[in-house]
Amino acid sequence: MKSVTILGVTGSIGQSALRFLRLHRDKFSLDHISVGCNAEQAVAIAREFNCQSLGVADEACDIDLPDGVKLYRGAQALCEQAAQPVDVVLGAVSGSQGLPAILAAINAGNRVALANKESLVCGGTALLERARAKGVPIIPVDSEHSAMFQCLLAGKREEVHSIILTASGGPFREHSLEQLKSATAKAALNHPNWSMGPKNSLDSATLANKGLELIETCYFFDMAPEDVTVVIHPTSIFHSAVQYCDGSVIAQLGETDMAGAIGYGLSYPDRIETGLNPLDLTALGGLDFYPYDSVRFPAVDLARRAIHLGQSGTLMFNAANEIAGQAFLDGRIGFLDIARHIETALNKGGTKFKAGLDDIVRADAEAKSWCEDWIH
Ligand SMILES: NC(=O)c1ccc[n+]([C@@H]2O[C@H](COP(=O)([O-])OP(=O)(O)OC[C@H]3O[C@@H](n4cnc5c(N)ncnc54)[C@H](OP(=O)(O)O)[C@@H]3O)[C@@H](O)[C@H]2O)c1
Numbered sequence: 268m269k270s271v272t273i274l275g276v277t278g279s280i281g282q283s284a285l286r287f288l289r290l291h292r293d294k295f296s297l298d299h300i301s302v303g304c305n306a307e308q309a310v311a312i313a314r315e316f317n318c319q320s321l322g323v324a325d326e327a328c329d330i331d332l333p334d335g336v337k338l339y340r341g342a343q344a345l346c347e348q349a350a351q352p353v354d355v356v357l358g359a360v361s362g363s364q365g366l367p368a369i370l371a372a373i374n375a376g377n378r379v380a381l382a383n384k385e386s387l388v389c390g391g392t393a394l395l396e397r398a399r400a401k402g403v404p405i406i407p408v409d410s411e412h413s414a415m416f417q418c419l420l421a422g423k424r425e426e427v428h429s430i431i432l433t434a435s436g437g438p439f440r441e442h443s444l445e446q447l448k449s450a451t452a453k454a455a456l457n458h459p460n461w462s463m464g465p466k467n468s469l470d471s472a473t474l475a476n477k478g479l480e481l482i483e484t485c486y487f488f489d490m491a492p493e494d495v496t497v498v499i500h501p502t503s504i505f506h507s508a509v510q511y512c513d514g515s516v517i518a519q520l521g522e523t524d525m526a527g528a529i530g531y532g533l534s535y536p537d538r539i540e541t542g543l544n545p546l547d548l549t550a551l552g553g554l555d556f557y558p559y560d561s562v563r564f565p566a567v568d569l570a571r572r573a574i575h576l577g578q579s580g581t582l583m584f585n586a587a588n589e590i591a592g593q594a595f596l597d598g599r600i601g602f603l604d605i606a607r608h609i610e611t612a613l614n615k616g617g618t619k620f621k622a623g624l625d626d627i628v629r630a631d632a633e634a635k636s637w638c639e640d641w642i643h
Pocket of ligand 1: 274275276277278279280281301302303304305306323324345358359360361362364382383384385408409410461462463464465466467525
């Protein structure tokens, strides 16, 4: 039996992970779970899976705890849960608030299955070096990075020519610049292929998600940003690919369901059933690819610039995106202002918030506060 912790168990990734775990009760035990404020649902999950402990960030909520389940409450609960000794921690909290917990998991020597890309975008190579020093593997769970990870098993690192990172294009793929000016939050949150939490859905509409994923790719696989090509692939069947020096492209394909990448992340190095249907290639009716349009969606080019600024640049990219994204959802700025804000933040503060891994949480908070002041 593999013991598992899920940080963010009530979210979109958390729920897909539960679907996978229900198929394999003989192989995995879900021992620890963590949520923000959704205590009622978390208690039901703790009951169903006989969890040992439950973490709730919200101090105020009422909790009718099942017998034998230990409760962690408050701001530290997430890190306390991450540090419980288990075989694998699934990091599925949204945003850079997940970073201290991923660090806590690594420091405790727990293997990490990482969906929470923002923690790597902020922590960068320093986070990966800490994991290496602790002997802790980090397995990517973003569907694109899980695909790359699998495709990279087909050759040697020095044989890699480039990586192909696919993007669905989001709900505004065919919108003109003029239409994007008046894009609403409701439309932005309505992703055509994936059911995701609100932040990830908005990031997919601006393609800031692809910017974050480009940064994640460069850190995870030690790639130069110029060697990662972003391609629009509307149906999201082709999850991503690696191009080798002999001209071969090794791709990973599958249904648009995160259970595949989550299952691989939790069961690696084995492959076990995920509940997904075998892919029927004849029913797909073709795979379409289009060039990425950096005029309507500048976030990917901004991410490339952030990588060249170093870790403080990628931390700032994330901070500006989180703050501007929330300001858009609150109706304080327009859709196109999100990328404008990221650009200004990189221009004015891209090298401002340098930090070592142990004060990265402070640097992230300062960068966000600086972005908030600027938007205000
Ligand atoms: N969704 C996808 O398909 C997808 C795909 C690839 C990568 N990702 C990445 O996976 C991560 C999670 O995305 P998501 O879409 O699953 O997000 P989500 O649906 O918004 O879920 C976030 C989860 O984090 C919990 N949470 C929030 N604040 C917390 C805190 N302070 N302490 C503990 N838990 C807290 C939430 O609990 P409450 O319910 O109590 O608020 C919820 O369980 C993101 O980094 C995203 O980029 C997502």
